[in-house]
Amino acid sequence: MDTTGATVTRRRSWRSRRLDRDHSLGLRLSLATAAAFLVLIPFALLALLVLGAWSPLLRLDASIADAFHGYAQDHPAWVAVMTVWTHVFGPGPLRVAAAAVAVWLFRRGASRLAAWVVVTMIAGGLLGALLKLLVGRDRPDLLEPVARAAGYSFPSGHALNAALAAGVLLLVFLPFARDSRAGRIMLWAAALLVTVVTGLSRIALGVHWTSDVVGGWVLGAAVVAATSAAFATWRSGSGRPSARPLREGVEPELADQRPEGGRA
Structure with missing residues (x-):
């Protein structure tokens, strides 16, 4: 039995599925994974520079x-302003806000x-904490500091959690502004x-x-980016149409759902 043709067919079929717009799950996953990987490259390079002093x-x-x-x-x-800001938008309050949104979404x-x-x-929080321990970078040691903070320095937990919470909340609420350019601009801003x-508040306070x-x-x-790609995998696997996350969020149908509707 000639298996060469079958092997070639399977290879071509795999590639065609990657490029077929009508069956583009593989293509979307590849692009989403590549996007997450490309975003991660600058962090890896920066971490290497920090480790190498x-x-x-x-x-x-x-x-x-x-x-x-x-x-x-x-x-x-x-x-004083930077101190208030860094506490109001610290990891704790942002996690509480994200948890409240998660409860609202569940209901x-x-x-x-x-x-x-x-x-x-x-x-994101666990990964940041692990990397702090692995890198073990000391915080700035300034004369007459205006603020103090404990623990290791790289990466900044405040900056990390601000990016996580802002990104998550943005992608959750964008569906409600998908038909309003002004609304999308306000959410992005x-x-x-x-x-x-x-992030700047942490530099301003010298910590x-x-x-x-x-x-x-x-x-x-x-x-x-990585978790959004995973969520897109579920959407595609369940037969839902592909979304444009940066414009309409990770689940555009959210704005059309009623609170008393069935669970997704």
């Missing part, structure tokens, strides 16, 4: 830390989406504001290096 990076971190510290010492009101009938929210927040200012914060942002984006 790359001099240009250390000098850049030190110069930025000195500039922010000098400004903080001369502007106590700035320190609305979107149990799988609620699980995605919880899994994303937990996976709010997500970016929380993510960026929370993190800039590379710690950038690492937290990138890792958070990578985790959200």
Whole structure:
């Protein structure tokens, strides 16, 4: 029996499924996985530079830390604002907010989406904590510090959890603004504001290096991208149409569901 033709057919069939728009599960999964991997590459490179104590990076971190510290010492009101912000949008409050949204989703009938929210927040938090222990980077040691924090420095937990929570909440609520350009802009602006200012507050208070914060942002984006790809797998496997997450969220049907409807 000639098995060569069958083998070629199977190989061609696999590739054709990857490119077939009518049966594009493989293509969507490949693109989503590649996107998550590409986001993770900058974090891996940054982590290697931190572990290797790359001099240009250390000098850049030190110069930025000195500039922010000098400004903080001369502007106590700035320190007060950054202190309030870093507590209000710290990991604890953001996790509570995400948990509240997960409960709301579950009661609305979107149990799988609620699980995605919880899994994303937990996976990102655990990964960040593990990487802190593995890298073991010390926090900035400044003269006359305006704030103090315990634990290791890389990646920044505040920056990581801000990126996780902002990304998750953005992708959950985008369906409600899918027909409103202004609404989408507001949601994106709010997500970016929380993510960026929370990270900057850690640098402003002198408790993190800039590379710690950038690492937290990138890792958070990578985790959200990876779990979003996994959620897209479920959607495709259950026969639901593909979504445009950056425009209409990970589950566009959410805006059409009624709270008293059946669970997803």
